[in-house]
Amino acid sequence: xxxxxVRKLKEKLFLFLIGALTVLMFSPLFHIIYSVFNxxxxxxxxxxxxxxxxxxxxxxxxxxxxxxFILVFLASLIGLPVAFLVxxxxxxxxxxxxxxATKSLLQIMLEFPTILVGVFIMQMLVVPMGTYxxxxxxxxxxxxxxxYVAVYTHEAMRxxxxxxxxxxxxxxxxxxxxxxxxxxxxxKRGILTGVLIGIAKVAGETAPLLFTVGGSYQTYQIGITxxxxxxxxxxxxxxxxxxxxxxxxxxxxxxILLLIFLGIFIPVRLSLRxxxx
Amino acid sequence: MIELxxxxxxxxxxxxxxxxxxGVNLKVPKNVVFALMGPSGCGKSTMLRAxxxxxxxxxxxxxxxxxxxxxxxxxxxxxDPIEVRREVxxxxxxxxxxxxLTIYDNVAIGLKLNGLVRSxxxxxxxxxxxxxxxxxxxxxxxxxxxxxxNLSGGQRQRLVIARALAMKPKIxxxxxxxxxxxxxxxxxxxxxxxxxxxxxxxxxxxxxPAQAARVSDYVAFLYxxxxxxLGPTRxxxxxxxxxxxxxxxxxxxx
Numbered sequence: 001x002x003x004x005x006v007r008k009l010k011e012k013l014f015l016f017l018i019g020a021l022t023v024l025m026f027s028p029l030f031h032i033i034y035s036v037f038n039x040x041x042x043x044x045x046x047x048x049x050x051x052x053x054x055x056x057x058x059x060x061x062x063x064x065x066x067x068x069f070i071l072v073f074l075a076s077l078i079g080l081p082v083a084f085l086v087x088x089x090x091x092x093x094x095x096x097x098x099x100x101a102t103k104s105l106l107q108i109m110l111e112f113p114t115i116l117v118g119v120f121i122m123q124m125l126v127v128p129m130g131t132y133x134x135x136x137x138x139x140x141x142x143x144x145x146x147x148y149v150a151v152y153t154h155e156a157m158r159x160x161x162x163x164x165x166x167x168x169x170x171x172x173x174x175x176x177x178x179x180x181x182x183x184x185x186x187x188k189r190g191i192l193t194g195v196l197i198g199i200a201k202v203a204g205e206t207a208p209l210l211f212t213v214g215g216s217y218q219t220y221q222i223g224i225t226x227x228x229x230x231x232x233x234x235x236x237x238x239x240x241x242x243x244x245x246x247x248x249x250x251x252x253x254x255x256i257l258l259l260i261f262l263g264i265f266i267p268v269r270l271s272l273r274x275x276x277x
Numbered sequence: 278m279i280e281l282x283x284x285x286x287x288x289x290x291x292x293x294x295x296x297x298x299x300g301v302n303l304k305v306p307k308n309v310v311f312a313l314m315g316p317s318g319c320g321k322s323t324m325l326r327a328x329x330x331x332x333x334x335x336x337x338x339x340x341x342x343x344x345x346x347x348x349x350x351x352x353x354x355x356x357d358p359i360e361v362r363r364e365v366x367x368x369x370x371x372x373x374x375x376x377x378l379t380i381y382d383n384v385a386i387g388l389k390l391n392g393l394v395r396s397x398x399x400x401x402x403x404x405x406x407x408x409x410x411x412x413x414x415x416x417x418x419x420x421x422x423x424x425x426x427n428l429s430g431g432q433r434q435r436l437v438i439a440r441a442l443a444m445k446p447k448i449x450x451x452x453x454x455x456x457x458x459x460x461x462x463x464x465x466x467x468x469x470x471x472x473x474x475x476x477x478x479x480x481x482x483x484x485x486p487a488q489a490a491r492v493s494d495y496v497a498f499l500y501x502x503x504x505x506x507l508g509p510t511r512x513x514x515x516x517x518x519x520x521x522x523x524x525x526x527x528x529x530x531x
Contacts, residue, residue: 161373163373166334166373167374167375167437167440170329170367170441171441172362182386186377
């Protein structure tokens with residue numbers, strides 16, 4: 001009887017410990033969100049719309065916001081189609097040499113130090129062009145985004161039960177039609193999740209932009225071969241400044257970045273919940 | 278002479294180096310329900326998949342010998358497996374209507390993607406026709422835009438039958454179509470077989486001798502990849518020639 005009680009006590013203690021560690025693990029996340037809101041909201045409220053649309057000299061981060069959108073849009077334009085096709089390829093030809101290699105290479109790319117991507121693009125594009133550019137930044141972001149999208153696409157396709165593959169082929173569909181007209185639409189939610197996660201990931205990247213985009217915060221640039229700004233890069237620059245005023249702006253910019261990130265991420269989570277089997 | 282819907286000549290199937298169908302010769306007349314029965318793992322499903330070359334999706338599988346459908350060897354070098362699958366419909370063990378498509382689109386998809394209909398009206402007609410043939414029309418005609426997840430297991434399986442019929446196949450292959458269906462749904466599908474065989478030849482895989490006895494005209498007993506016995510269902514059940522067959526139909530052999 002007492003042995004039983006000891007066991008019960010041990011179990012409770014263990015559960016408590018696991019619970020406490022879990023809370024401990026997530027507490028930085030909530031603290032980050034809290035402090036970014038707390039410090040950022042004053043700046044945004046005091047400057048209102050100027051903060052969103054103004055140039056740095058007006059006390060706004062407009063060029064950085066536009067820059068981030070341009071970079072993410074261009075990176076998606078370059079990266080998404082390629083990544084999607086690579087993911088489908090890895091699913092459809094898992095036994096081929098290239099298919100096997102693709103899976104391992106994607107894993108490596110996923111964990112690759114992002115600053116090296118920035119260095120690479122600087123050598124390949126910025127130096128020959130003689131200028132920082134939105135294109136260079138977008139290319140490095142595309143390289144970082146692609147493995148995420150490809151891996152998610154591959155996973156989403158792999159989760160389609162084999163019966164549906166049988167069914168599609170039993171109707172006399174060609175491989176292209178079976179895959180792209182039946183199986184891909186079936187996995188579209190998972191693929192879309194990968195796309196959004198890829199976008200959210202690169203929207204917050206700093207390292208690959210350090211040597212590629214140049215950072216332009218006083219003017220709105222037109223043209224993809226001109227330097228642009230980006231919110232994370234601006235935060236990095238502002239924090240390094242000794243001025244208190246710049247630190248405040250960095251908090252405001254952080255809040256905008258957080259909102260953009262959550263704006264992409266929350267719909268992903270919500271849409272995942274509706275999945276009906 | 279009876280016209281044959283399907284005939285195999287020394288059909289062998291290998292998975293890697295492992296021979297799982299060991300040289301089967303069988304003849305299936307037209308407009309019958311032909312049951313392939315045998316215990317689990319005896320190669321029934323594998324053999325069925327050789328009949329529409331769906332086996333080729335498995336890169337391990339290799340087929341030798343001939344399968345003739347209406348006289349033509351579908352393993353001849355100039356035959357396109359895509360064409361074969363359009364002519365041979367298939368229904369699976371687990372009801373697998375496409376979950377992301379409506380009831381209507383599930384029936385229409387083969388026709389649409391293969392470009393087999395010319396107009397929306399023709400497509401509408403063919404979908405209605407196929408659903409009626411599969412005895413599902415009355416239950417779904419008011420909710421064609423609904424999704425298959427709202428159908429019962431038996432209804433889903435009849436939807437799959439409609440999807441196959443819409444392609445106007447020459448032969449319908451059914452791989453234990455009632456294995457995952459409740460008794461009421463099973464009865465409906467079995468009744469449907471009697472209707473369908475007027476127009477189609479049905480090859481049905483079942484591990485239940487009772488089902489084979491209820492629905493089939495001819496039966497083949499397969500054991501460990503070999504064809505043990507083949508004949509009119511009544512004869513095989515009442516007066517089997519082979520001892521293994523007798524053991525199987527009487528339930529001595531699982």
